[in-house]
Amino acid sequence: MSEKYKFNDPSGIYFVTTTVVGWIDLFTRPELKHVIIDSLKYCQLQKGMIIHAWCIMPSHLHLIVSTKGDPLSAILRDFKKFTAKKLVKVINRISESRRGWLLEFFMDVANGLNRVADYKVWQDGNHPLLLSTKEMLQQKLDYLHYNPVVAEIVDEPEEYRYSSARDYYTKKKGPLEIVFIE
Secondary structure, three states, X not given: OOOOOOOOOOOOOEEEEEEEHHHOOOOXXXXXXXXXHHHHHHHHHHHOEEEEEEEEOOOEEEXXXXXXXXXXXXXXXXXXXXXXXXXXXXXXXXXXXXXXXXXXXXXXXXXOOOOOOOOOOEOOOOOOEEOOOHHHHHHHHHHHHHHHHHOOOOOOHHHOOOEOHHHHHOOOOOOOOOOOOO
16 A cells, blocks of 8 residues: 555644535535534644645635644544534534435435545545645645635635635634644
8 A cells, every 4th residue: 555645744734635525515604514513623622633724615625734643544433434424413403405406416425435425525634744844834835825715705815714825824813722833
């Protein structure tokens, strides 16, 4: 098995991306984005995840993370498992015009997979990239914060509510505790 996309350095800082199956724009409603934020807070407080930067895009989540507790592979595995179940519950609860289509799609993707009971929300893997130089860290930090600008969601990174850009570029504090990259 390839060692390229694994969390090989337990003390390293990693850029990871978790993507919704089919690249579906799932995170279009605040309630669904808040599932992600609340779950990341839990991972910080209970599992030792250190978040250096983050950005929730409509179909995926970018993180720059490290850990002072559980291994990152275990944290992200549990995060994806928990959020998949929670997202399905919230989809069923809120006024989501795509409810039937979303749940059917997630069910179809899960069909035939032994490890998934009902719905598969996240693609397999996290594509972790060890950020071993200051240049790599800065490049991924800029990429992550400018993703909503490139997607034409906002004009400036700090305008996007669901990202750590506010923490980095303004005096406003976002919803997650950030350990800044120097």
